[in-house]
Amino acid sequence: MKAHTKTLEDALQEGVFDIPEYQRSYSWEEEQREEFLQDIRYLPEESSHFFGNIILDEQEERYEADSGITVKAFDVVDGQQRLTTVMIFLHVAAELDDGVAQQLDLINTLSLPEDRLRLLPQDQDRKFFRDHILGDASVSMGTPSQERLQATYEDFHEELARLEEEGQITIQEMAKRLRDNFQLNIVETEGESEAAAIFEGLNDRGKPLSSLEKTKSLLVNMDGRANRNGNASDRIDDRFGDIYRHLFVLSNGHYRAQNFSEDAFQRFHWGVYDGYDSDEYFNSFETLKGRLYEKYRNEDYDGVREEIEKYSLRLWEAADAFEAIFRPQDRPPIVEERLVRLLNLGRIANLLPVLLAAQLEYGDQAPARMASIVEACEILAFRVYSIDRRRSNTGRSRLVNLAYRIRNKSGYGFEDTIQRLKEITQIYADDDRFKSDLESKSFYKDIASRDTRYLLYHYGQNLEIDIPEDTGSPLSNILEGDFQVEHILAKELEEAEIPEDIEDFEEQVHRLGNLTIANGYWNREYGNLPFAQKKQADSQREVAYATSDLRVQRVLADYPEFTKSELEKREHEITRYAMNEWALDYDVEHS
Numbered sequence: 001m002k003a004h005t006k007t008l009e010d011a012l013q014e015g016v017f018d019i020p021e022y023q024r025s026y027s028w029e030e031e032q033r034e035e036f037l038q039d040i041r042y043l044p045e046e047s048s049h050f051f052g053n054i055i056l057d058e059q060e061e062r063y064e065a066d067s068g069i070t071v072k073a074f075d076v077v078d079g080q081q082r083l084t085t086v087m088i089f090l091h092v093a094a095e096l097d098d099g100v101a102q103q104l105d106l107i108n109t110l111s112l113p114e115d116r117l118r119l120l121p122q123d124q125d126r127k128f129f130r131d132h133i134l135g136d137a138s139v140s141m142g143t144p145s146q147e148r149l150q151a152t153y154e155d156f157h158e159e160l161a162r163l164e165e166e167g168q169i170t171i172q173e174m175a176k177r178l179r180d181n182f183q184l185n186i187v188e189t190e191g192e193s194e195a196a197a198i199f200e201g202l203n204d205r206g207k208p209l210s211s212l213e214k215t216k217s218l219l220v221n222m223d224g225r226a227n228r229n230g231n232a233s234d235r236i237d238d239r240f241g242d243i244y245r246h247l248f249v250l251s252n253g254h255y256r257a258q259n260f261s262e263d264a265f266q267r268f269h270w271g272v273y274d275g276y277d278s279d280e281y282f283n284s285f286e287t288l289k290g291r292l293y294e295k296y297r298n299e300d301y302d303g304v305r306e307e308i309e310k311y312s313l314r315l316w317e318a319a320d321a322f323e324a325i326f327r328p329q330d331r332p333p334i335v336e337e338r339l340v341r342l343l344n345l346g347r348i349a350n351l352l353p354v355l356l357a358a359q360l361e362y363g364d365q366a367p368a369r370m371a372s373i374v375e376a377c378e379i380l381a382f383r384v385y386s387i388d389r390r391r392s393n394t395g396r397s398r399l400v401n402l403a404y405r406i407r408n409k410s411g412y413g414f415e416d417t418i419q420r421l422k423e424i425t426q427i428y429a430d431d432d433r434f435k436s437d438l439e440s441k442s443f444y445k446d447i448a449s450r451d452t453r454y455l456l457y458h459y460g461q462n463l464e465i466d467i468p469e470d471t472g473s474p475l476s477n478i479l480e481g482d483f484q485v486e487h488i489l490a491k492e493l494e495e496a497e498i499p500e501d502i503e504d505f506e507e508q509v510h511r512l513g514n515l516t517i518a519n520g521y522w523n524r525e526y527g528n529l530p531f532a533q534k535k536q537a538d539s540q541r542e543v544a545y546a547t548s549d550l551r552v553q554r555v556l557a558d559y560p561e562f563t564k565s566e567l568e569k570r571e572h573e574i575t576r577y578a579m580n581e582w583a584l585d586y587d588v589e590h591s
Contacts, residue, residue: 021236024216053187076119084121090178093156268322276401281400322356356403379421380395508564
């Protein structure tokens with residue numbers, strides 16, 4: 001290796017820079033952007049700022065521009081987050097200040113004359129960065145890293161304009177400080193294999209590498225070691241480009257996708273790929289790395305290449321399945337309906353390996369079977385996690401191993417999968433336990449509000465009551481909006497308002513039969529009124545049970561009074577509905 005220190009301006013004049021495919025995508029977010037701006041804003045005059053190491057690997061061939069200019073070309077091993085951010089900052093400064101634009105154009109800081117940019121990201125982000133962020137074209141975002149690039153561009157536009165308008169510092173001064181006073185220590189490596197190995201152990205300025213990013217680098221590195229030609233690297237690059245595009249669903253898919261991350265996806269995939277061992281499941285990257293290194297040390301180079309090919313292919317397939325699960329609107333109608341229910345319910349982390357395996361095995365090609373598996377998963381999640389309140393890791397090993405069997409055990413069919421999901425549900429929440437949970441006198445205190453609303457919403461949708469369909473709130477609003485569980489007989493009723501047949505009011509008030517759904521405003525304003533006053537609107541109130549757009553509320557207006565007898569009858573009806581709706585003896589589609 002060789003190293004030398006240069007200003008940022010001089011460093012950009014070294015040549016042109018490419019971010020290799022084993023590198024991470026752009027990952028800086030608000031915290032890193034703010035720190036970067038503060039470093040520039042508060043740098044004392046005539047002082048320099050050490051901006052860190054930039055590790056480069058010089059490419060074998062120099063870059064020849066259309067003009068005939070020939071310059072060195074480098075792969076950026078470490079420092080791409082900083083260099084990318086610098087390029088965006090200077091571009092924004094040039095857009096906002098003609099003086100900065102002239103200075104940058106004079107010495108070709110951002111690009112070679114009428115040619116390529118000094119820095120280009122990986123293929124999946126290259127067009128977006130070149131033509132949209134630093135160009136005039138309108139290109140839609142397609143990956144999480146493109147969202148972060150866009151956010152950085154917009155942030156810098158807003159902050160630079162604000163700082164100058166408030167007279168704190170000029171845009172020209174900030175650009176000058178960055179170009180002339182930020183110092184880089186440039187380290188050059190020898191060869192791509194060494195570069196990838198170095199990158200594998202690096203974090204870039206406070207933004208740790210995700211497991212998925214480290215995996216990509218590991219596969220490229222080990223392919224280079226096991227195969228001098230590195231002929232799998234292009235396939236790895238292509239597959240990871242597709243993987244990141246599929247994982248954009250974490251940002252723009254069903255809102256439940258935001259509960260997960262790239263690393264969580266990789267963990268779910270590992271369950272499908274290799275089954276369940278707790279140490280390996282939560283450390284899949286280290287496990288994969290250990291296996292590849294062991295094969296390499298034993299000079300089993302074919303084994304290394306086979307593992308790389310198998311793992312990258314399976315990961316690519318799983319990313320496609322993961323996106324499909326969180327884009328239910330793109331699935332066949334029978335699957336969409338069941339997926340939306342399950343996703344709205346939530347509590348699906350343990351079930352995602354099963355869903356991934358089922359999507360890969362059946363998916364859109366056998367939608368009836370896929371829908372049946374999704375339904376079985378919802379029944380399990382609702383009974384075990386929502387109503388029986390089991391710990392979040394309950395059944396994990398059984399479910400992950402089921403996912404592995406679906407994809408890897410020869411002859412393990414659809415009926416086997418359904419039967420196993422029923423068995424797992426039965427183990428933790430059989431009918432007696434499920435019924436007992438529903439009839440608990442402390443149901444309101446024991447069950448999460450969200451799960452209670454989920455149950456009552458579905459119960460209400462099955463009531464025979466005349467209500468305009470287009471006025472009701474959808475399930476997603478009931479669960480995510482300002483809705484609450486309401487006590488029909490209010491918790492703080494005056495003694496004179498308590499029905500005569502309820503002697504143990506405090507033991508009865510939290511039972512399922514006494515619960516319904518109300519929007520937050522309604523519950524705060526009217527929830528403590530006696531039942532008779534809640535039923536009908538009067539001159540002081542604009543809403544009541546009789547005019548509610550929630551079925552589970554409106555039906556209450558038909559009760560002449562709400563006594564213990566009515567409460568128990570209603571609890572029995574809801575329990576009977578739940579036992580049927582989330583039954584273990586359900587029929588399945590076989591087509």
